[in-house]
Amino acid sequence: MKQQFCEQCGLPIPLTESGCKSCALEELDEYRIVREYLRLHPNSNAMQIANTTGISISRILRYIKNGSLTMVNDMPNRRNR
Numbered sequence: 001m002k003q004q005f006c007e008q009c010g011l012p013i014p015l016t017e018s019g020c021k022s023c024a025l026e027e028l029d030e031y032r033i034v035r036e037y038l039r040l041h042p043n044s045n046a047m048q049i050a051n052t053t054g055i056s057i058s059r060i061l062r063y064i065k066n067g068s069l070t071m072v073n074d075m076p077n078r079r080n081r
């Protein structure tokens with residue numbers, strides 16, 4: 001039997017599991033924090049989120065790329081008159 005290891009923390013993952021549990025929990029936590037931040041500050045970019053939450057930009061970008069989060073980035077405020 002092959003042993004699989006977590007790509008992020010390097011710990012062995014039980015073959016019955018599809019992924020690392022502790023990393024999944026951590027990511028879920030971070031995802032919630034980022035989502036909450038974006039809810040309160042809809043116009044922030046990844047850099048601002050990273051600075052405020054302490055979560056690395058690459059992770060934030062991944063959450064957004066995955067489609068879990070929608071980021072409004074410097075959207076011009078155009079209003080029809």
Ligand SMILES: [Zn+2]
Pocket residue numbers: 006007008009010011020021022023024
């Ligand atoms: Zn892990």
